[in-house]
Amino acid sequence: MENIIEVKHLTYRYQADDPRPALNDVSFTVHAGEWLAIVGHNGSGKSTLAKSLDGLLPFTTGEITVGGIQLTPETVWQVREKIGMIFQNPDNQFVGATVEDDVAFGLENRQMPRTEMLPRVKAAIARVGMSEFAQREPSSLSGGQKQRVALAGIVAIAPDVLILDEATSMLDPQGRREMLALVRELRQTQHLTVISITHDIDEATIADRVLVIDDGQLVDEAAPATIFAQGERLVELGLDLPFTEKLKAALRQRGIEPPADYQGAAEMEEWLWQSLSNT
Amino acid sequence: MAISFEHVSYTYQAGTPMATSAVSDVSFAVPDHGYLAIIGHTGSGKSTLIQQLNALLKPTAGEITVDNFTITPKTTNADLKPLRQHVGMVFQFPENQLFEETVRQDIAFGPKNFGMAEADANKLADAMLQTVGLDSSYAERSPFELSGGQMRRVAIAGVLAMRPKVLILDEPTAGLDPQGRQEMMTLFERLHREQGLAIVLVTHQMEDVVQYAEQVAVMRDGRLVKFGTPAEVFSSEKWLRENQLDMPQAAQVAQRLANRGLAWDALPLTADQLADQLAARWPRKGGTHV
Numbered sequence: 002m003e004n005i006i007e008v009k010h011l012t013y014r015y016q017a018d019d020p021r022p023a024l025n026d027v028s029f030t031v032h033a034g035e036w037l038a039i040v041g042h043n044g045s046g047k048s049t050l051a052k053s054l055d056g057l058l059p060f061t062t063g064e065i066t067v068g069g070i071q072l073t074p075e076t077v078w079q080v081r082e083k084i085g086m087i088f089q090n091p092d093n094q095f096v097g098a099t100v101e102d103d104v105a106f107g108l109e110n111r112q113m114p115r116t117e118m119l120p121r122v123k124a125a126i127a128r129v130g131m132s133e134f135a136q137r138e139p140s141s142l143s144g145g146q147k148q149r150v151a152l153a154g155i156v157a158i159a160p161d162v163l164i165l166d167e168a169t170s171m172l173d174p175q176g177r178r179e180m181l182a183l184v185r186e187l188r189q190t191q192h193l194t195v196i197s198i199t200h201d202i203d204e205a206t207i208a209d210r211v212l213v214i215d216d217g218q219l220v221d222e223a224a225p226a227t228i229f230a231q232g233e234r235l236v237e238l239g240l241d242l243p244f245t246e247k248l249k250a251a252l253r254q255r256g257i258e259p260p261a262d263y264q265g266a267a268e269m270e271e272w273l274w275q276s277l278s279n280t
Numbered sequence: 281m282a283i284s285f286e287h288v289s290y291t292y293q294a295g296t297p298m299a300t301s302a303v304s305d306v307s308f309a310v311p312d313h314g315y316l317a318i319i320g321h322t323g324s325g326k327s328t329l330i331q332q333l334n335a336l337l338k339p340t341a342g343e344i345t346v347d348n349f350t351i352t353p354k355t356t357n358a359d360l361k362p363l364r365q366h367v368g369m370v371f372q373f374p375e376n377q378l379f380e381e382t383v384r385q386d387i388a389f390g391p392k393n394f395g396m397a398e399a400d401a402n403k404l405a406d407a408m409l410q411t412v413g414l415d416s417s418y419a420e421r422s423p424f425e426l427s428g429g430q431m432r433r434v435a436i437a438g439v440l441a442m443r444p445k446v447l448i449l450d451e452p453t454a455g456l457d458p459q460g461r462q463e464m465m466t467l468f469e470r471l472h473r474e475q476g477l478a479i480v481l482v483t484h485q486m487e488d489v490v491q492y493a494e495q496v497a498v499m500r501d502g503r504l505v506k507f508g509t510p511a512e513v514f515s516s517e518k519w520l521r522e523n524q525l526d527m528p529q530a531a532q533v534a535q536r537l538a539n540r541g542l543a544w545d546a547l548p549l550t551a552d553q554l555a556d557q558l559a560a561r562w563p564r565k566g567g568t569h570v
Contacts, residue, residue, distance in 0.1 A: 043427055043457045089455065143322055170455050173322050173484040174526055200457045241458035244529035244551065251555035257562055266529075270536050277542065279563055 005161060005194050006031035006054065011063035013049055023049045025217040027063075031162075036188065036195040038208035038225070042239025046217040047198050051166045054196075055084050068161055082111075085155035089167040091147030095139040100131060100150050103139055107158045125157035126150075129183060145176030152183060156191065163187075165197040169204060181207060202229075202241050213238050230263035245269040282446065282478045283316070283333070284309040288342035290328050302328040305342070306504045308497055313476045317489040317510075320499035321524060326482045329499065330448050333480065334367040335360050346446060365394060368444030372451050375423075375431035378438075383409065383426075384419040387437045394442070401441075408437040412467060429460040440471075446478045447471065453485065461485075465492060490514065490528045490549040498523065514549055530554040 013024040023046045031037050041047040052058045054065060056077035065072040067080045088094055097103030104125055108118045126135050129149040134142065139150060148168060155163055165184065169177040181204060188195050197204055205211055211228045213221035215238060221228065229235065229243050232250065236242060242250075245266060249259040260272060290303040303325045310316045318326050331337040332344055335351050344351040349363045371377070380386035387405035392398060406419055412433040418426070423434050432452075439447070449468065453461040469492055471477045483489060489496055489510060496513040498506040500523055506513055514520065517535050520527055527535065534548045534557075548554035 042459060043429060145322075167455075175321070175524065236459060239457050239459065244533070247551040248530070248533070248554060251551045252558065255555055255559040257555075257559060266533065266536075270533060273533075273558065274537060274540055274542075276563070277537075277558070277561060 003033045004030040005033040005068055006196075007064075007066040008054070009064040011050075011053060011060055011065065013053060013058060013060045013062075022217050024053065024060075027214075027217075027219050029212060029219060029222065031194060031196060033161075033194055034188075034192060035210065036197070036208045038205040038211045039196065039198045039214060040200065040205055040211060040228075040238060040240050041214035042200075042237075045214045045239060047214045048166055049217075050214065051086070051164050051196070051198050054162075054164065055086055056080055082158075083161045084164060085158055085160040085162070086164045086166060087148065087151045087155065087168040089170050091144060091151055091171075092140070094151060095147070098138065099136050100126065100139055100142075100153075101135045103150060104153045104157050107154050111158070121157055122153075125153040128156050128187075129153045143176070144172050145179060148172065148176070148180050149183065152180075152187065156187065159191060160193075162194045162196065165195065165199070165204075167198055167200070169199070169201060177201065177203075200239055200241070202243050205240065206243075226263040230261065282310055282312045282314055282347055283480070284345045285329075286343045286345075288329075288332065288339045288344055290325075290332060290337055291340045292328075294340050302502050303332075303339075304502045307342075308504060308507045310478065310480075310495060313472070313478055315472055315479045315492060315494045316481070316497060317493035317495070318480065318482045318497045318499060319484070319486070319489060319525065324499040325502040326499050327450060328502075330369075330450060330480060330482055333446070333448055334364050334369055336369070361394075365442050366444060367446045367448060368439040368442055369448045370436055370439050370450065370452055372454060373432075374435035374439070374452075375428065378423040378431060378435055381422060382420050383414075383423050383434050386423050386434060387441050390438055390442045404441050405437070408441045409434075411440060411471075412437045413463065429456055429463075432456070432460075432464070436467075444477070446480065448480045448482075450482045451484065452481070453483075453488075468492070486514075486526050486528045487550075490530075498525070510549055511546060515547060 007030050009028050011024055011027045012022050014022045039047045039050065049058065053060050056072055068083045070076050070079050072080050095103055096106050101122055105118055105122045108121065126132055129152050131149050131153060134146065139147060169180050172180060184195060187193060199205055206225050208225055211223060211225050212219060229246065232246055245264050252259050285306050285308050288303060288306045292300045292302055318329060320326050328337060332339055333346060335355055338351060338355055339353055341353060346367055349366065378386050380389060384402055384405045387408050388401035391401040391404055406416055409419060414430065414433055423431055453464050456464060465488055468479055472479050481493065493510055496508065496510055497504055498513060514527060514531055517527060528549050530548050530550050530553060534544055534554055538544060544557060548557050
């Protein structure tokens with residue numbers, strides 16, 4: 002499979018004399034079209050990693066290639082064309098006075114002619130289901146609606162890669178579900194590669210592959226089911242336990258030995274049903 | 281009763297053509313040292329409801345009692361100082377309100393403002409820092425160089441320094457990582473259990489509701505649509521779905537097993553409750569389990 006992003010031996014220090022680098026010799030690749038989750042507790046370096054990919058932090062050691070272009074101070078704008086980012090707090094990323102202006106901003110920056118821009122902005126806003134809010138002030142929207150507008154900005158620019166930096170963590174459960182459903186859909190229709198930096202177990206479950214960052218280092222890389230089978234260690238890594246793992250721990254305390262493999266809710270239910278019927 | 285609402289309504293911009301009703305005719309009561317969770321959708325009136333508990337908003341109609349305080353539409357601002365000391369309010373993202381140069385000064389600000397001598401306020405600040413799980417090395421640091429979770433603890437220490445008897449928490453764990461969330465909820469549970477603080481928690485986290493709350497109020501479109509124990513509120517899957525509320529995860533698993541014919545004594549709401557009931561009916565193989 003083609004690699005859209007390659008990271009080799011990336012090290013980053015916020016201060017040159019920092020004895021503990023924020024990122025310490027991190028190497029990995031992201032396949033085109035893949036959904037990659039990056040997990041780790043607060044302060045593990047995962048947001049530093051996301052910002053490095055977009056050229057927001059000037060790293061000194063290592064190499065990053067995005068869509069075949071090596072990231073350097075000279076190529077940073079070319080690389081940013083390929084990457085769209087959505088951050089945790091939507092209030093920190095709005096610049097336009099209306100939803101429409103805000104979505105247009107990225108295109109204006111790319112010096113797109115107005116005649117081409119207007120239909121594109123309208124289409125992007127419609128794509129995320131926010132047409133009736135096009136003339137509203139972004140600040141008057143709910144958290145979930147704000148992140149939709151941010152996604153419309155991404156649709157308008159049509160980058161290859163979408164990075165979600167804890168983009169659902171401030172939303173209520175329904176807002177979170179809706180946003181993830183929308184990202185899934187956009188990934189299909191816009192052929193996006195998605196990198197989601199998250200603590201949310203449901204968001205990590207959607208991924209094809211999970212990278213675990215701890216103390217600036219890449220400590221694990223596997224499919225979600227393999228990661229989730231690690232039980233209590235997940236808490237140390239900054240993830241919550243999936244409910245099925247919590248239930249397994251509670252059953253073990255009561256002398257019942259559940260299967261060691263990770264099980265989703267449906268498999269867990271089947272196993273419980275079989276065990277209970279087996280009298 | 282620690283807290284009671286009697287036919288409370290609140291209308292924003294009342295008496296103008298812009299008037300919007302946010303809370304209508306809400307009545308409920310929470311016993312002394314209670315733990316109440318308020319759930320409901322964004323925009324259902326939860327925040328308007330709790331802001332009336334320390335009279336940041338005064339009811340347009342009805343009466344609110346908090347211990348010895350009574351809040352009515354006629355309550356004047358002159359009467360509010362003791363009430364605001366009694367009812368501590370932790371807003372969403374309280375770390376946004378930090379402003380002093382050091383952590384100690386920030387925590388001591390409230391007590392000093394209420395007339396406490398500086399030395400006493402500083403001593404109290406150090407004690408509160410410990411209560412929220414930060415050691416004394418943080419006292420001299422700038423609050424702005426701390427992590428998000430630590431900043432939130434400092435903000436909460438500032439509220440606790442007022443020695444409130446009732447603590448209002450508006451989504452206190454939003455934006456924290458799972459470990460930070462857990463530590464925060466354990467802190468409130470400890471304050472509730474050890475110091476008898478009455479807690480009012482506004483949350484979207486159903487797992488926290490079933491784990492910690494003694495009573496649950498469900499708001500919808502400004503009305504109180506259900507009030508009871510977690511077991512009562514989460515008893516009907518159909519009702520929860522109609523009100524677009526999530527079932528706790530243990531209850532979801534239990535409900536699916538019930539749909540296949542398993543009869544529960546009472547619908548389990550937490551992993552422990554579910555495991556207890558499963559263990560009780562688990563087929564015994566030579567008594568290998570307890």
